[in-house]
Amino acid sequence: MIGCPEIADKLMTVEQAVSRFIPDGSQLAIGGFSITRNPMALAYEIVRQKVRDLHIVCHSHGQALDILIGAGCVKRLEIAYGGNGRYAPTCIRFKKAVERQEIEFEDYSNFQMSLRFLAGSLGIPFIPTRSGPGSDILKYDGFSPEVRKEPKVASRKYAKVRNPFRDETDEVILLPALTPDVSIIHAQYVGDDGTVRIKGLTFADVEQAKAADRVIVTCEEIMPRSFIREDPDQNCLPSFFVDAIVRVPYGAHPTACFNFYDYDPKHLTAYHESASDDRKFQEYLQAWVYGIPSWEKYLEKVGIDRILAIKANPTIGYAPGLDRK
Amino acid sequence: MTGFSDNEMMAIAAGRLIKDGAIVFAGTGVSMLAATAAKRIFAPRAVIFFESGGIDPSLSEIPMAVADPRVMSGTSVNSGLIDAFSIAGHRRFHTIAFLGAAQIDRYGNLNSTCIGDYHRPAIRFSGSGGGCDVASFASEVIAFMQHEKRRFVEKLDYLTSVGWYEGFDSRKKLGLERGGMTAVVTNLCVIKFREDSKEMYLSEYFPGVSIDEIVENTGFSLDTSRAVEAAAPSADQLRILRQEVDPQRLICHV
Numbered sequence: 085m086i087g088c089p090e091i092a093d094k095l096m097t098v099e100q101a102v103s104r105f106i107p108d109g110s111q112l113a114i115g116g117f118s119i120t121r122n123p124m125a126l127a128y129e130i131v132r133q134k135v136r137d138l139h140i141v142c143h144s145h146g147q148a149l150d151i152l153i154g155a156g157c158v159k160r161l162e163i164a165y166g167g168n169g170r171y172a173p174t175c176i177r178f179k180k181a182v183e184r185q186e187i188e189f190e191d192y193s194n195f196q197m198s199l200r201f202l203a204g205s206l207g208i209p210f211i212p213t214r215s216g217p218g219s220d221i222l223k224y225d226g227f228s229p230e231v232r233k234e235p236k237v238a239s240r241k242y243a244k245v246r247n248p249f250r251d252e253t254d255e256v257i258l259l260p261a262l263t264p265d266v267s268i269i270h271a272q273y274v275g276d277d278g279t280v281r282i283k284g285l286t287f288a289d290v291e292q293a294k295a296a297d298r299v300i301v302t303c304e305e306i307m308p309r310s311f312i313r314e315d316p317d318q319n320c321l322p323s324f325f326v327d328a329i330v331r332v333p334y335g336a337h338p339t340a341c342f343n344f345y346d347y348d349p350k351h352l353t354a355y356h357e358s359a360s361d362d363r364k365f366q367e368y369l370q371a372w373v374y375g376i377p378s379w380e381k382y383l384e385k386v387g388i389d390r391i392l393a394i395k396a397n398p399t400i401g402y403a404p405g406l407d408r409k
Numbered sequence: 410m411t412g413f414s415d416n417e418m419m420a421i422a423a424g425r426l427i428k429d430g431a432i433v434f435a436g437t438g439v440s441m442l443a444a445t446a447a448k449r450i451f452a453p454r455a456v457i458f459f460e461s462g463g464i465d466p467s468l469s470e471i472p473m474a475v476a477d478p479r480v481m482s483g484t485s486v487n488s489g490l491i492d493a494f495s496i497a498g499h500r501r502f503h504t505i506a507f508l509g510a511a512q513i514d515r516y517g518n519l520n521s522t523c524i525g526d527y528h529r530p531a532i533r534f535s536g537s538g539g540g541c542d543v544a545s546f547a548s549e550v551i552a553f554m555q556h557e558k559r560r561f562v563e564k565l566d567y568l569t570s571v572g573w574y575e576g577f578d579s580r581k582k583l584g585l586e587r588g589g590m591t592a593v594v595t596n597l598c599v600i601k602f603r604e605d606s607k608e609m610y611l612s613e614y615f616p617g618v619s620i621d622e623i624v625e626n627t628g629f630s631l632d633t634s635r636a637v638e639a640a641a642p643s644a645d646q647l648r649i650l651r652q653e654v655d656p657q658r659l660i661c662h663v
Contacts, residue, residue: 117475118474118476119473120477120478143490144476144538144539163536164536164537164538165536165538166535167535168474169472169473169474169475169477173534174533179533182533183530183532183533185528185529193537193539194494194539194542195491195542196542198489198490214498214545214546215498215541215545217545217571217585218518218580218583219537219541219544219545219569220522221541221569223568224528226528254584255584285461285462285476286462287461287476287490288490290489291489340477340478342478346478347477396478400469402479404470407657408657409657409659
């Protein structure tokens, strides 16, 4: 495994991955869900490199989304839910950006967004669903007609059509496929052959990765072929989908990574307070993003007490008894 | 002092509505407490699942979000969003979805998106998440609400998740063949919906709560003619809630 020759061209640092694959204006899909498996190391690096005008497409997102919006990286957003569960029922910087009209946004639901990624991954232009009749999601466009002319934006939010396979009136909603420029994912394992394994829930990460032009995966561990091929039923993405691989232990902190560590309730609570105030939020970014020269320094700042407190019991998947207030 | 918290009463009142063997789609907060209470107390064969993809977790500790690693532990299957929503709407199963929202109207339509104009909102909330989806195709929806006039409104600022839409058979006319809201559990009472018009009526008021208090906190007229007092949680039920469901008192205490 030393040197990992099969993936030598894909192994890189977060700095390299972001500068190579995430230019200004990219359409970006973020893996994970609210307070689990957010690719935080990549999100912080996107902020550090001052990437601008991102168009984020996501279902339910939390910490990484909020940091990117708060740091001014996001121009446009298609979203179903912005929240950190009990730690921020609505993501704070997302909420402020919408209320202050600082970003262009359009609402869908979780299933609708997941289906749109699925359609993108299948190479089909749209996909039908029965979710949404009567909802204002179908009543209000978020984007203006000018925005709809842009290449990565669907020309309409949805279309309602009659089911062509039934005689009677039966209407279904068609949703436009999503094909992001880049998907970023944090996984537990990547094999030294590039195969990706996600433990716990995959959310829509696999659909997002398969729908995208480029995929960056950060991971807790790079594993030998003997491990990753011994139980291939556990794997979710073959190597050829993956363009960049970065080993970043604790790379989802302060969100959780099943079997490795829990979310960090103290950090999320402190973030909530910082994010609620513009000046404090800038101080937070300075302290945790701009002022951090390396991931080692980030983890040093998190501190060994927190690292141990959130360390997961590997058979339970989380940190039992963790103080979560 | 009645000896139990609002969230405890809500969890027990909602738990009573769950039939054994039901497939329950749970959200966060008090709905998580209610789903767990239902399984431990009223419906041991109920299956709890989450939109994030966790099916039938052990719930040894109460999750703080639908993507909490606690919804992935001790599960029968760990999957993803598309699997979870396909279960919620599956024709073979009777599914019950627990939802919360910022606003509700007399027909059980929910707003979890914004207050004020959609494009220039005074207050922005999280958005639909899976709310719109399960409201479209779960067999039943039970909503959890704080009972306040500003939340029980004549007209929603944004209709995120459809309930009985405009009443009578208007939901069906939208093409939604099953489902609809069956109950609203608030910190004051349990509300149900009339068979014909699908308008809300007061079904049960909680011990220590007056009907007047409920009417005063509802932003539209509410039929109270059928209201009865709900039974308080038993000592045994409270013990299970406090010692087994939420021993860290993350949600029970409110």
